[in-house]
Amino acid sequence: MSNREFTVANEYHYNRSSPIRWIVSHALRYKPFVASFMLASIITNTFYATVPILTGAAFTAVLQGAAGRSQLLQIALLILGVVLVGGVVDLSARLSTEILGKRLATDARDELYVNLLGKSQTFHNRQRVGDIMACAANDMNRLSDMIVPGVDSIFDSFTSLFITITFIGLLDPQLLLAPLLYTLVFVIALWDYSRKLQPVSDNMREQFGKMNSVLTEAVSGIEVVKSTAQESQEQGKFEKNAKRYRDFFIQNGEIQARYLPPLLLVVALTGAFLHGLYLVSHNQLSVGNLVAYMGLMNIIRFPTFISIWSFNLVQLGIAGAGRILTILKEETELDENEGGYSGEMHGDIVFENVTFSYGDTPVLKNISFHAEPGQTVAIVGQTGAGKSTLTRLVNRIYDVDEGRILIDGVDVRSWSMDALRSQVSTIEQDIFLFSRSITDNIAYGLGQKADATAIEQAAHDAQAHDFILNFKDGYKTVIGERGVTLSGGQRQRIAIARALLTDPRILILDDSTSAIDSATEDEIQKAIRRLLEGRTTLLITHRLSQIRWADKILVLRKGMLIDQGTHAELLERCELYRRIFIHYDAKITGQLQEVPLRSASGHLLDD
Numbered sequence: 001m002s003n004r005e006f007t008v009a010n011e012y013h014y015n016r017s018s019p020i021r022w023i024v025s026h027a028l029r030y031k032p033f034v035a036s037f038m039l040a041s042i043i044t045n046t047f048y049a050t051v052p053i054l055t056g057a058a059f060t061a062v063l064q065g066a067a068g069r070s071q072l073l074q075i076a077l078l079i080l081g082v083v084l085v086g087g088v089v090d091l092s093a094r095l096s097t098e099i100l101g102k103r104l105a106t107d108a109r110d111e112l113y114v115n116l117l118g119k120s121q122t123f124h125n126r127q128r129v130g131d132i133m134a135c136a137a138n139d140m141n142r143l144s145d146m147i148v149p150g151v152d153s154i155f156d157s158f159t160s161l162f163i164t165i166t167f168i169g170l171l172d173p174q175l176l177l178a179p180l181l182y183t184l185v186f187v188i189a190l191w192d193y194s195r196k197l198q199p200v201s202d203n204m205r206e207q208f209g210k211m212n213s214v215l216t217e218a219v220s221g222i223e224v225v226k227s228t229a230q231e232s233q234e235q236g237k238f239e240k241n242a243k244r245y246r247d248f249f250i251q252n253g254e255i256q257a258r259y260l261p262p263l264l265l266v267v268a269l270t271g272a273f274l275h276g277l278y279l280v281s282h283n284q285l286s287v288g289n290l291v292a293y294m295g296l297m298n299i300i301r302f303p304t305f306i307s308i309w310s311f312n313l314v315q316l317g318i319a320g321a322g323r324i325l326t327i328l329k330e331e332t333e334l335d336e337n338e339g340g341y342s343g344e345m346h347g348d349i350v351f352e353n354v355t356f357s358y359g360d361t362p363v364l365k366n367i368s369f370h371a372e373p374g375q376t377v378a379i380v381g382q383t384g385a386g387k388s389t390l391t392r393l394v395n396r397i398y399d400v401d402e403g404r405i406l407i408d409g410v411d412v413r414s415w416s417m418d419a420l421r422s423q424v425s426t427i428e429q430d431i432f433l434f435s436r437s438i439t440d441n442i443a444y445g446l447g448q449k450a451d452a453t454a455i456e457q458a459a460h461d462a463q464a465h466d467f468i469l470n471f472k473d474g475y476k477t478v479i480g481e482r483g484v485t486l487s488g489g490q491r492q493r494i495a496i497a498r499a500l501l502t503d504p505r506i507l508i509l510d511d512s513t514s515a516i517d518s519a520t521e522d523e524i525q526k527a528i529r530r531l532l533e534g535r536t537t538l539l540i541t542h543r544l545s546q547i548r549w550a551d552k553i554l555v556l557r558k559g560m561l562i563d564q565g566t567h568a569e570l571l572e573r574c575e576l577y578r579r580i581f582i583h584y585d586a587k588i589t590g591q592l593q594e595v596p597l598r599s600a601s602g603h604l605l606d607d
């Protein structure tokens with residue numbers, strides 16, 4: 001991925017060319033753990049494989065009569081020792097993979113999070129939140145399950161298989177017949193099994209994402225669902241998706257049920273026993289060795305059963321990794337331009353023949369205007385005219401298609417994105433607050449740098465201090481998810497405080513949907529007046545007093561700038577402006593108690 005809007009220092013680079021390579025490159029970050037796991041696993045399995053050999057030796061000793069009895073105690077103690085040491089080594093193998101699995105999942109989570117933060121707004125508009133959440137939660141868990149117990153037990157099983165067969169070969173090469181045949185068939189059956197399982201587990205995963213999307217959407221839009229009484233429709237939709245998920249789940253189960261190795265194993269055990277008996281009866285094998293042989297064959301049982309689910313886990317893990325990678329690798333359109341221009345901003349904005357479209361829909365056509373430092377430029381136009389879109393081009397939420405935007409004479413694309421965005425503040429139509437404390441929300445733009453007095457001062461200037469103190473916990477009050485415990489007006493004042501604190505040179509105020517009672521209106525007017533002082537402001541509002549006294553007004557119609565000028569000029573010559581103005585006027589007559597406004601250039605703005 002070349003373009004991104006956010007990077008962290010000392011980032012570790014993983015191989016993203018395929019899901020498996022990606023997982024391996026993650027695991028290789030912890031080479032010592034990988035090595036200690038492998039080594040410990042090999043040692044443990046060697047120890048465990050000597051137990052049947054010792055048991056066989058014990059049988060031989062018993063069969064020798066009184067002479068052999070004395071060895072029995074020795075052998076018993078040896079078995080105890082082997083099992084104890086094997087157990088301790090086993091423990092360190094398990095510990096290594098646990099650590100590896102958890103660290104890998106943590107790293108992958110970090111990687112995804114940073115990556116999502118670096119994606120452009122266009123990407124986030126396109127992507128369903130449910131899909132991302134499913135990916136961040138479930139696919140990440142699958143990744144960790146894939147290491148432990150998935151890969152962990154597969155590696156362990158295969159080491160055990162290999163070592164056990166080697167021990168059988170050392171016992172008597174003829175005995176290799178049954179286990180080798182079995183292993184061959186086992187590998188073929190396993191390959192067939194995972195080949196069938198793969199597409200089903202992919203489907204299962206995808207369906208889970210869909211099911212979650214529906215759920216997330218219904219929950220975040222619960223107000224709409226309830227107010228339109230659409231519960232049963234939503235339920236139906238969810239049920240349909242849940243059923244489909246269940247079907248894939250059953251299909252997955254059916255494939256798992258047809259896992260052949262356990263059946264093959266019984267055949268192999270019987271064959272091995274008959275073969276052993278045959279060799280014993282022809283005096284080519286001692287009874288003690290037959291016992292050891294059957295004991296070793298029994299260890300082979302372990303890989304057979306463990307693989308049923310561990311292969312499934314690995315399948316799911318790889319499918320999950322594939323989905324995570326798809327998100328990670330998705331191209332993003334904008335680049336943060338780290339080395340770009342990052343001077344102190346004065347706030348001179350020039351639009352030069354700017355044209356912009358969302359995908360194929362043209363939204364802005366050939367817009368040119370100039371806002372001098374400190375000026376307030378109001379943008380008016382009917383809904384959907386492109387007012388909000390125009391402001392989003394200034395801080396590069398989107399990039400222009402044609403033409404250019406200059407800030408202080410520098411193309412916004414040549415600015416370092418960090419420098420640009422930290423000096424341009426936006427108060428959006430729909431104010432989003434995090435479910436954190438009020439302090440954290442106000443200080444958001446400054447991160448950790450804000451101190452308590454500055455936050456309080458900003459809240460004061462934003463007329464928010466009083467209502468904040470009315471909450472039981474004051475500034476420490478935690479705001480409910482999406483700021484539900486605050487009213488629209490309160491939210492707006494928090495946003496104003498946030499903007500005041502960051503003290504941007506350019507301010508974008510997109511305020512066109514607010515409908516607030518006049519007492520609150522008054523407060524907000526005061527706050528906004530304080531906010532506009534000394535900043536270049538792009539103002540979208542229905543508040544007549546503010547439009548009237550702006551230094552310049554842009555009139556947009558269907559994405560075209562049909563006129564610009566002062567209130568008086570436009571009233572005189574622009575038909576559309578007159579219509580819009582009268583319309584706004586009618587809406588707020590009798591509701592608005594106008595508050596004197598001070599323009600950026602300092603003179604009092606009321607008549």
Ligand SMILES: Nc1ncnc2c1ncn2[C@@H]1O[C@H](COP(=O)(O)OP(=O)(O)OP(=O)(O)O)[C@@H](O)[C@H]1O
Nearest residue numbers: 125358363381382383384385386387388389390512
């Ligand atoms: N993220 C988006 N993706 C695609 N099209 C969009 C997007 N946002 C807005 N549009 C479209 O662009 C056009 C202009 O939208 P914009 O939000 O700029 O209008 P507006 O003038 O701010 O309207 P309002 O006064 O209602 O806020 C509309 O036709 C809208 O459908």
Ligand SMILES: [Mg+2]
Nearest residue numbers: 387388429512
């Ligand atoms: Mg808008």
